[in-house]
Amino acid sequence: MIPAMPASSAPSRRIAGSVLRFGRLASMGTLTLLILVAGVWASWGTAHHVMLTKGRERGTVVVTACGESTCTGPFTPVTAGSQPRARVVIEKSYAVRAGRTYDVVVKPGGDEVVRSGPAGILYAWVPLAGALLLASVVVAGGLGLGRLGKLLAGAGIALLTAAFLTG
Template sequence: MVGRVRRSRARRAAESAFGLLLLLKAVVAGALVVALLAAGVWVSWDGVRDALASDARGTMTVRSCTQSWCSGPFTPVSGGAARVVRVDRLVSRGTGQRFAVASRPGTSVVVRTGVAGVLFALRSVAGALLLSALALWVGPGLRRWAWGAAALGVALIAVPFALG
């Protein structure tokens, strides 16, 4: 045992405390990521469900738009009278556009159907992924996971607009 120096009790305690703080930082960041993603899925669930499994399906032609909503006639697939409905402004590219929608039960609000509709409904998940990427980068320092989460979040934001 020549040349071996024993560390003091205080130094060993400090190293253990630092290791505990690093572990705590990783656990808190992981819990934050899980909470953000769960909240994003929770908020998006109603829109995704309506886009996939709504009974009242039809087509909508955009007639007029305000800053946050576009409105126009809704013609049900199953027949029936046309009525005026509104859709989120981000879903539409402007007046004259016609696309497949599903009516939310008991309201005059419709959501897009198909792949574009589901991806539009997942906007909250995209935001949660972007915030989670920041938490992964700063918290436990998982740079590759952070870049992956950020790339997926940006793709979930960009692809619906490309599908138009």
């Protein structure tokens, strides 16, 4: 006959299972938070120029030439006290093409500009959209919260789609 397990092993198994579940939830929750904070951090580098325009030089740029990663053109200011510039640099993306005019905000201390208006705001938050998509996988798979994962993925897809359509 096989001796019976001691009665004390059942509670220790429940405790071990609880500790493992808590560890998984804590680590996956921390990873999710880290991904989302990184997405906001990456987006905020451009977004604060576009969203907080008070006191910044605003105007338009007519893109005249594009290289591998940037485009250039003359800057025409629309805010009082701003000076026209013969050449400013804008990041090249799928939406920036030579010969087109864009509303822009000048980054302080240089000749680099970023798009403004709804298209600029949405484009600035594209890194957050990627973080939302990545976090949705962690939330759905690692935390087992499928509905919340679908919500995060839907928000990321909506943001990417809106940025693409306004581009």
